[in-house]
Every structure is written in structure tokens, then in C-alpha cells.
Amino acid sequence: MSEPRDLVGGAPETSFTLDFDGRKLPAHSGQSIAAVLWSAGITAWRTTRQGGAPRGAFCGIGSCYDCLVTVNGRPNQRACLLPARPGDTVTPQEGTGHGALV
Amino acid sequence: MAPSSDPRPARTAAPAPGDGTGAVASAADLAVVGAGPAGLAAAVTAADLGLRVTLLDAGDRPGGQYYRHPAPELGAERPEALHHGWAAFASRARRLRDHERAGRIRHLAGHHVWTVVRKDEDAAGEWHLHALAGPEEQAVTVRARAVLLATGAYERQLPFPGWTLPGVVGAGGAQAMLKAGLVLPGRRVVVAGSGPLLLAVAGSLAAAGAAVPAVVEAASYTGYAGRLPALLRNPAKLAEGAVYGGALVRHGIRLLTRHAVVEAHGTDRVEAATVARLDRDWRPVPGTARRIPCDALAVGHGLVPQLELATGLGCATRTTADGTAALVLDEQQRTSVTGIWSAGETGGIGGAQLALAEGELAARSIAGRPLPAELVRRRSRLRAFADAMGAAHRPGTGWTGWLSDDTDVCRCEEVPAGLIREAVADLGATDARTVKLLTRAGMGWCQGRMCGQAVAALAGCAPGPDRRPLSCPVPLKVLAELPADGGTAP
Amino acid sequence: MPNRHSPDVVIIGAGVVGAACAYYAARAGLSVTVVDRGPVAGGTTGAGEGNLLVSDKEAGPELDLALLSTRLWRELATELPPETEYEPKGGLVVAPDETTLKALRTFAEGQRAAGVDAREIAPDDLPALEPHLAAGFAGGFHYPQDAQVQPAQAAARLLHASGAATRLGEEVTALLTGPDGTVRGVRTTRGEIAARAVVNAAGTWGGRIAELAGVRLPVLPRRGFVLVTEPLPRLVRHKVYAADYIADVASDSAALQSSAVVEGTPGGPVLIGATRERVGFDRSLSTEALRRLAGQAAALFPVLGEVRALRTYHGFRPYLPDHLPAVGPDPRAPGLFHACGHEGAGIGLAPATGLLLADVLTGARPALDLAPFRPERFGDGTTSHAANGAGA
Numbered sequence: 001m002s003e004p005r006d007l008v009g010g011a012p013e014t015s016f017t018l019d020f021d022g023r024k025l026p027a028h029s030g031q032s033i034a035a036v037l038w039s040a041g042i043t044a045w046r047t048t049r050q051g052g053a054p055r056g057a058f059c060g061i062g063s064c065y066d067c068l069v070t071v072n073g074r075p076n077q078r079a080c081l082l083p084a085r086p087g088d089t090v091t092p093q094e095g096t097g098h099g100a101l102v
Numbered sequence: 103m104a105p106s107s108d109p110r111p112a113r114t115a116a117p118a119p120g121d122g123t124g125a126v127a128s129a130a131d132l133a134v135v136g137a138g139p140a141g142l143a144a145a146v147t148a149a150d151l152g153l154r155v156t157l158l159d160a161g162d163r164p165g166g167q168y169y170r171h172p173a174p175e176l177g178a179e180r181p182e183a184l185h186h187g188w189a190a191f192a193s194r195a196r197r198l199r200d201h202e203r204a205g206r207i208r209h210l211a212g213h214h215v216w217t218v219v220r221k222d223e224d225a226a227g228e229w230h231l232h233a234l235a236g237p238e239e240q241a242v243t244v245r246a247r248a249v250l251l252a253t254g255a256y257e258r259q260l261p262f263p264g265w266t267l268p269g270v271v272g273a274g275g276a277q278a279m280l281k282a283g284l285v286l287p288g289r290r291v292v293v294a295g296s297g298p299l300l301l302a303v304a305g306s307l308a309a310a311g312a313a314v315p316a317v318v319e320a321a322s323y324t325g326y327a328g329r330l331p332a333l334l335r336n337p338a339k340l341a342e343g344a345v346y347g348g349a350l351v352r353h354g355i356r357l358l359t360r361h362a363v364v365e366a367h368g369t370d371r372v373e374a375a376t377v378a379r380l381d382r383d384w385r386p387v388p389g390t391a392r393r394i395p396c397d398a399l400a401v402g403h404g405l406v407p408q409l410e411l412a413t414g415l416g417c418a419t420r421t422t423a424d425g426t427a428a429l430v431l432d433e434q435q436r437t438s439v440t441g442i443w444s445a446g447e448t449g450g451i452g453g454a455q456l457a458l459a460e461g462e463l464a465a466r467s468i469a470g471r472p473l474p475a476e477l478v479r480r481r482s483r484l485r486a487f488a489d490a491m492g493a494a495h496r497p498g499t500g501w502t503g504w505l506s507d508d509t510d511v512c513r514c515e516e517v518p519a520g521l522i523r524e525a526v527a528d529l530g531a532t533d534a535r536t537v538k539l540l541t542r543a544g545m546g547w548c549q550g551r552m553c554g555q556a557v558a559a560l561a562g563c564a565p566g567p568d569r570r571p572l573s574c575p576v577p578l579k580v581l582a583e584l585p586a587d588g589g590t591a592p
Numbered sequence: 593m594p595n596r597h598s599p600d601v602v603i604i605g606a607g608v609v610g611a612a613c614a615y616y617a618a619r620a621g622l623s624v625t626v627v628d629r630g631p632v633a634g635g636t637t638g639a640g641e642g643n644l645l646v647s648d649k650e651a652g653p654e655l656d657l658a659l660l661s662t663r664l665w666r667e668l669a670t671e672l673p674p675e676t677e678y679e680p681k682g683g684l685v686v687a688p689d690e691t692t693l694k695a696l697r698t699f700a701e702g703q704r705a706a707g708v709d710a711r712e713i714a715p716d717d718l719p720a721l722e723p724h725l726a727a728g729f730a731g732g733f734h735y736p737q738d739a740q741v742q743p744a745q746a747a748a749r750l751l752h753a754s755g756a757a758t759r760l761g762e763e764v765t766a767l768l769t770g771p772d773g774t775v776r777g778v779r780t781t782r783g784e785i786a787a788r789a790v791v792n793a794a795g796t797w798g799g800r801i802a803e804l805a806g807v808r809l810p811v812l813p814r815r816g817f818v819l820v821t822e823p824l825p826r827l828v829r830h831k832v833y834a835a836d837y838i839a840d841v842a843s844d845s846a847a848l849q850s851s852a853v854v855e856g857t858p859g860g861p862v863l864i865g866a867t868r869e870r871v872g873f874d875r876s877l878s879t880e881a882l883r884r885l886a887g888q889a890a891a892l893f894p895v896l897g898e899v900r901a902l903r904t905y906h907g908f909r910p911y912l913p914d915h916l917p918a919v920g921p922d923p924r925a926p927g928l929f930h931a932c933g934h935e936g937a938g939i940g941l942a943p944a945t946g947l948l949l950a951d952v953l954t955g956a957r958p959a960l961d962l963a964p965f966r967p968e969r970f971g972d973g974t975t976s977h978a979a980n981g982a983g984a
Binding site for chain 2: 002003004005006007008009010011012013014028029030031032034035038039043044048050051053054055056057058059060061062063064065066068076077080081082083
């Protein structure tokens with residue numbers, strides 16, 4: 001089975017792991033956090049504030065804000081735009097993402 | 103949530119020295135918003151003609167959505183394998199780098215302009231562009247004597263039951279994630295909606311290793327027949343279509359025209375899609391439903407011009423052949439507001455080649471140069487083609503028939519179709535704005551970008567142009583630290 | 593010629609005031625038709641925050657109207673569906689220093705005499721009311737009667753409950769008059785509606801309706817911006833604002849000069865409103881307005897500094913030179929009644945306005961003296977801007 005990488009060739013400069021909900025996910029420099037999650041087969045990383053429904057990346061270009069996630073304690077970051085960095089801790093987000101404030 | 107709790111070093115997109123609030127650099131001759139095909143072409147052309155240009159772009163790399171490509175660190179040897187017409191981009195990206203080095207273009211990547219305001223005090227006319235820089239959202243203000251808005255478009259979405267399930271993604275979104283991150287939403291991806299983009303997406307996904315059981319297109323390609331002259335005058339565009347068609351054949355992808363996904367199934371993620379035949383008004387035909395197993399579904403119904411910066415300045419709009427609102431532009435690419443130009447999708451969805459032509463024309467106009475006749479002809483030829491395509495893929499009025507009352511139309515605020523229908527039928531909502539006031543549909547994070555077209559259809563009116571005084575979310579502390587002198591538009 | 597069955601009353605304006613007039617007129621047994629050139633809540637109502645405030649009003653006719661409305665809103669909350677989002681959350685006015693606190697005390701004293709429940713809160717007790725409030729305030733006053741509704745829902749539900757016939761998207765182009773000159777209905781872009789009485793509830797555009805009757809009502813727009821944050825858990829419990837200073841409380845123009853009003857909503861976002869400027873119907877964004885609102889909100893609730901504003905909107909408050917609405921019959925144009933000019937308090941004052949107008953229409957004795965609200969009080973001269981100094 002072919003992979004996207006086969007199409008463009010080459011290799012990432014560096015690889016590392018991303019901490020997601022206690023799991024270590026393989027990540028490459030230059031990937032967005034959403035791309036790292038998709039690579040690991042994860043398509044949902046937050047739940048909505050009314051229905052508690054699972055959501056992940058939808059528009060892929062930063063317009064829909066469905067991929068909001070908490071990164072290093074900072075809530076409501078767009079996973080589809082934010083580059084993954086070594087040492088990042090990504091936390092699945094519930095509701096407003098501001099539960100800690102109450 | 104305090105940024106100081108972030109242990110990482112500052113991200114690379116920090117503003118250049120002197121950009122911060124209160125330390126505004128001298129005014130550029132031209133500010134270009136957006137570094138997609140139109141903005142990029144405009145910026146390099148204007149710099150060629152001697153203007154000092156500031157190019158602001160929300161993306162980390164130039165190219166916009168169309169020429170979206172992996173970060174250099176991902177080490178892709180052949181990024182062009184995921185693109186059509188890469189050479190046109192590569193040559194302009196090279197010119198951009200040369201102009202940057204020579205100091206003629208200041209390229210502010212990772213800068214999202216959230217509003218543009220006119221400064222009245224200066225009789226010559228000056229514009230202030232307020233932006234947020236990088237993930238840390240630092241305040242940046244850019245001054246310019248002329249502004250070109252090349253803010254592009256976002257995808258038109260028509261909801262259906264199950265469209266909020268994980269694994270259901272925008273068709274353009276799937277392509278963007280593939281182009282930039284080399285990832286797929288699943289291994290078996292149904293591509294559905296309407297418009298030529300679907301063929302490109304299906305081809306890319308298949309080339310990248312996904313199985314694509316079907317491309318489900320709501321329009322009928324026979325709809326092109328009545329618009330042959332515009333098509334035949336654009337052999338390059340036809341060839342592009344043939345390339346996509348060839349890719350479908352090569353990958354064994356089935357094209358179902360006059361069909362739509364009317365429901366997605368699954369609990370925690372999509373497991374199958376129900377596809378049904380449509381009548382000529384896009385109403386599902388009873389008894390034609392069938393189920394296609396999949397682990398991802400990529401949907402989109404063409405694009406919507408992103409206009410809020412322009413409408414915030416009072417630029418006039420019109421309704422285009424595809425049913426969306428776009429800017430009124432003259433032959434010089436000028437908007438109805440003196441000092442504001444626009445190019446690319448904002449003037450009506452037309453694709454990258456048209457955007458490149460318009461960007462170049464706009465730059466020449468801003469520089470006070472004559473417009474080359476050949477480029478003007480090329481623009482009208484491509485525009486005619488775009489109008490023909492837009493009309494062929496314009497959503498039929500019957501599509502709301504596949505919306506059940508409990509389908510969330512507004513993804514952000516989770517507003518179901520039934521509430522919107524009640525607001526229209528019982529509560530006196532006759533337009534999308536009133537539906538929003540009564541139901542919260544369109545009030546959430548995306549500010550109606552995902553549901554606006556659908557809400558307008560349910561309200562029984564044509565979708566209005568984007569109106570978002572804030573083009574993106576802005577931290578209150580950034581607003582609080584704006585320069586006290588105002589920057590009030592007239 | 594009149595078409596079909598003529599209603600008793602035609603109300604021009606489907607904002608919250610028009611809807612309340614329809615509701616109480618129908619309850620009094622009148623048949624009602626509501627006409628609006630736009631949708632329901634399409635003007636200032638839809639741009640409001642839904643404030644039902646007594647705290648910001650000094651003793652006087654407007655406060656009397658507000659107190660009557662406060663009672664009526666409490667009744668309406670039990671009759672209208674929950675989507676109206678009636679929340680008797682109370683207001684909290686905080687004083688940055690002792691001088692302001694003293695002035696606030698005097699202000700509250702006058703309000704108490706008029707029937708307002710105003711309770712002084714010691715600085716140490718402020719966090720119990722508002723845990724995220726900034727430290728360092730000298731004290732404050734709690735106004736339990738302050739409340740809130742979702743304004744567009746309030747208008748729509750009142751209108752729906754009234755059972756009035758609604759004709760939306762239909763603009764009134766002329767008033768019909770009888771042989772003796774009395775107003776006998778309206779002409780719209782779609783035909784004529786004859787009626788015994790016509791109510792001008794056109795809000796900021798009320799002056800234009802008056803003009804159609806050949807009378808002057810100097811309603812002018814006063815622009816306000818509101819900032820709306822991302823959805824948050826309930827960080828702000830009351831309507832909270834700072835009493836920056838109180839101008840000469842003894843004088844007629846005495847007014848509580850208030851900073852931004854900050855409040856949470858059942859929907860999640862915090863609303864921050866609202867600026868006041870007289871700039872005509874200018875719809876362009878004022879970054880200066882946003883700067884002030886954001887700065888004042890973050891000064892009250894520092895936690896909001898890191899929060900993002902998702903949107904901002906503006907509206908045009910209908911103000912009359914003396915900052916009181918016009919409510920009642922217009923003796924210059926018999927058959928024409930006014931219910932407009934409520935400035936920034938239309939949502940709050942709507943039920944009392946509707947009730948009083950229904951009394952007048954049915955010949956009952958109004959619950960309040962309408963003399964201060966007489967529509968003809970400005971005469972027929974040119975517009976006066978003498979009252980510019982007031983405003984809270």
C-alpha cells in the first residue's frame with residue numbers, strides 16, 4: 001500500500017514524539033499537530049460544549065475552528081495550523097476549553 | 103492559558119523589529135493581504151515596478167491554499183507531485199525571495215489581518231492594517247498608501263445528517279492536509295459534493311495511497327454542454343480537467359453524477375455514507391439510496407469568496423453565477439472604495455490561473471501602468487470559463503430536503519435544522535442575520551463560514567456577503583493595547 | 593382602499609417595543625397588525641444586549657418606567673417560552689475609590705426612595721458575588737432587580753404570543769388620513785391597511801414616521817459597539833460595571849457615567865457593551881471603541897485579557913434630546929400614537945411602554961403619568977442638542 005510520502009519522496013529532517021493524552025505519537029518537524037494526529041489514525045480530539053460530541057479537523061485551513069485543542073496548557077489552538085514541536089503536550093479539549101478557570 | 107506557561111522557545115513567526123504596536127514603521131506604497139496566487143503575483147509585480155510592498159499572509163509559507171506545500175523540514179523532494187501548474191508558483195516564489203533580499207518586499211508570514219481601517223488625518227489617504235502575528239498572537243500594525251485584498255476563499259459546505267462525525271472532512275481540507283502534512287484522513291475515502299475541485303481531490307488522495315470508492319457529484323456534467331463556447335476558449339482548463347478525468351480512470355474511481363451523500367453513518371467516526379440520486383433541483387429521489395462503506399468522507403460544494411475585510415471597508419458586492427457573493431471590481435481590479443484593490447477569488451471564484459492574471463493586473467493598476475491587452479483578454483477568457491463552471495455547479499434549491507430536523511447545521515453552536523426552520527416559519531426570521539440572532543447559528547468560532555450558505559438557504563434568501571468586523575478571533579489584551587489615537591474609518 | 597378586515601391598530605416596527613405594544617394591545621382585546629420593512633428584531637433590538645436595568649437610572653420618570661417593566665418582565669418570564677432566556681441575575685456597580693463610592697451612595701439613596709433595591713457591598717464581600725473581579729475596588733452596590741433577556745428572542749416570542757398579524761418586509765410609505773385629517777391607517781409597499789389607530793414603534797427611525805404625519809419627533813441615532821468573547825464557563829455572574837464618576841447628582845443632567853458593562857450569557861460568551869457616540873448612521877468599525885471596551889473589561893476582570901473576542905456588532909440607539917422616550921397619543925396628529933425613543937433601554941422599557949400604550953388605546957387610565965413622555969414636548973422647532981452632556 002502506498003503512502004503520501006512515496007509521492008513526494010525525501011525524508012523529514014527530524015522526528016520526535018508528541019505527548020497526546022498520555023500517548024506518545026510519532027511526529028516529524030514541519031507537520032501540524034492535526035497531521036500528527038491523523039498519521040496516528042486519530043480523527044477526534046475535542047468534544048463540543050452542548051452535546052459532548054467528538055470533533056477533529058474539518059476544513060484543514062484554519063477557517064472552521066473545529067480542530068481546537070489545548071497545547072501546553074493553552075486552550076483553543078487550531079491543530080490544523082499549529083506546527084508540532086518537540087516537547088509539546090497536547091490535551092484533548094472538552095467544551096469551552098476553559099474549565100480550569102471555574 | 104498564560105503564554106508564559108509555554109515552555110517552548112518563541113515560535114519563528116514573531117514580528118520583525120519595529121512592527122509592534124506603538125512603533126509603526128513608515129507607510130508602504132502597497133500592502134497586499136494574502137500570499138496565494140493573486141497576492142503573490144501582485145506583490146512581485148508591484149515590486150518589479152518599483153513599489154515598496156508589505157505582504158501579509160496568515161500562512162507560514164507563500165502559496166495560499168492552492169499552492170499549499172509541506173514545510174521545508176518535512177523534506178519533500180518533489181512537492182510538485184501534488185500540484186497542477188507548480189512552475190507558475192515556483193517562479194513567483196523565487197521572485198518574492200529576490201525582492202525580499204533586496205528590501206523591496208517585506209513578507210510578514212503568519213500574520214492574520216483582522217481589520218483594515220482608514221486614517222483620516224492624512225489627506226493623502228493611508229490605511230492601517232491590524233494583524234495578529236504567530237501562534238502567540240502578537241499585535242502588529244502595518245501602514246500603507248494602497249491596499250490589495252487577495253484574501254481568497256473558503257469551502258462551501260452543505261450539511262447533511264452525520265456531517266459532524268469525525269472522519270467527515272472538507273474536500274479542500276483533505277487536500278490541504280495532504281499537501282502540507284502528507285497525511286490522509288483515512289484509507290477508504292468517499293469524495294462528494296460539487297465542483298471541479300472534487301476530481302482534483304480524488305486524484306490526489308488516490309495518488310497518495312487512499313482508496314476512493316466513488317466521487318459523488320451533485321451536478322450533471324451534461325450541464326456544461328450549454329456553455330461550450332466558454333469552455334472551448336479555455337483549452338488549458340479543459341486539459342486540466344482531462345488530467346483529473348484520466349486520474350480517475352487510472353485509479354479505477356467511479357464518478358456518480360447527479361448524486362449526493364445524504365447521510366453519513368457511524369458513532370465515533372464515519373463508517374459509511376448513504377448516497378442517493380438527485381432530481382434536477384438536487385432533491386433526493388426516493389428509493390435510490392445505497393450505502394458505501396468508508397472510513398473517511400471528503401465533502402465540498404465549491405468555494406465562497408472571503409470578503410469580510412472588504413465589506414468592513416464598505417466595498418460593494420454582487421452575486422455571481424455560482425450563487426455566492428463577490429466583490430464588484432472594475433477593469434483595473436479596483437473595488438468601489440478608493441484606494442482598495444482586490445484580485446483572485448474575492449472577485450468571484452475563478453481558480454489559480456485567473457488569480458495570477460488578476461494579481462498582476464491589479465499591481466500594474468496600482469503602479470499607474472497600462473494594462474497589457476493580452477493579460478486583459480486572458481482575464482476575460484478565464485472569467486467566462488469560471489462563470490460557466492459556477493453556473494453548472496450552483497446548488498439546486500432542493501438540497502435542504504436531505505436535512506433532517508435534528509441535523510446540526512451550525513457546527514460551532516450545534517444548532518439543528520429544526521430550530522432554524524422554526525425561526526423562519528414561526529418567529530419572523532426572513533434572513534440569515536435574524537436566524538442567527540434567534541438561534542445562534544453562525545455566532546460561534548467560525549463566525550458562519552461553515553453554515554452561512556446553508557442558513558441562508560433555510561431562510562429562503564440568497565447568501566449575503568461575509569460580514570465579520572473581526573476577521574479572526576482577537577485577544578482582548580490586543581484590543582486593549584491598540585494605539586489610543588483610534589484609527590476610526592470614515 | 594382598506595383590504596380584508598381592518599385591524600383596530602397598526603403597529604409600525606417589529607422590534608421589542610412594537611412586539612410589546614402588540615402583546616399588551618392584543619391582551620386588552622384589540623386586533624393588531626404589525627408592519628416592518630425588515631424582519632423581526634431587525635433594527636436596534638437585534639443589536640442590543642438585552643439589558644433590563646434599574647441600576648443605571650437616577651430617580652425620575654425613566655426609573656418609574658423601568659420599575660414597572662421589571663415587574664412586567666417577571667410576569668412575562670412565566671408566560672413566554674424559556675428561549676427568551678430571562679435571567680434575574682442582578683447588577684453589580686463597583687467603585688474604584690472612596691470618592692466615587694460616596695457619590696454612588698448618594699445616587700443609590702435617591703433610587704431607594706423611588707423603590708429600587710440597592711445594597712451596598714463591602715470590598716471584602718465583592719469576591720463572593722464575583723470571584724474573578726479585580727482586587728482593589730473601594731466597594732460597590734448590588735442591584736438584585738437588574739435582569740437580562742435574549743433580545744431578539746424576547747421580541748420574537750412577544751410578537752408570536754400576541755397573535756398579531758405580521759407583515760414583514762413591507763415598508764410604510766405613507767399614513768392614511770380621514771376627511772378630518774385624523775390618521776386612519778398606513779400605506780405600505782404592498783398595499784393599504786386601514787385602522788383606528790397607528791402606533792409608531794419604529795425606534796431609531798421613528799422620526800421618519802412622524803414626518804409622514806407632518807409632525808416632528810427628533811429621534812436621532814446614538815451608535816454603540818458591543819464586543820463578544822469566545823464561549824466561556826460562567827466567569828461573570830452579574831451585570832458588572834464600574835461607576836467611574838458621578839457628575840453633579842443634584843443637577844438635572846446628573847448621570848451615572850458608566851464604563852463597559854460586562855456580563856456572562858447562557859450561551860457562553862461574555863458580552864461587553866457598550867460605547868456611546870453620535871456619528872449618525874455610520875456603520876464602519878471604530879477600533880477606538882473596541883480598545884476602550886476591551887481595556888475596561890479586562891480592568892474589571894483580568895482573566896478576560898487572555899480571552900479572545902470572536903465578534904463585535906453595533907447598533908443605533910434611538911435617543912430624544914431629553915433622553916426620555918415618546919409614549920402616548922400625538923395631539924398634533926390624532927390617531928397617531930408614539931412608542932419610540934428609548935435610547936439604550938428599549939428592551940428593558942418595552943413591557944411598560946406596551947402596557948401604557950394599550951391603556952391609552954383602550955381609554956383606560958394609564959398606570960403611570962405619561963406627561964414626561966408626551967411626544968409633542970419638543971415643539972416643532974429645530975432639533976436641540978442641549979442635552980448632550982447627559983448619558984450613562
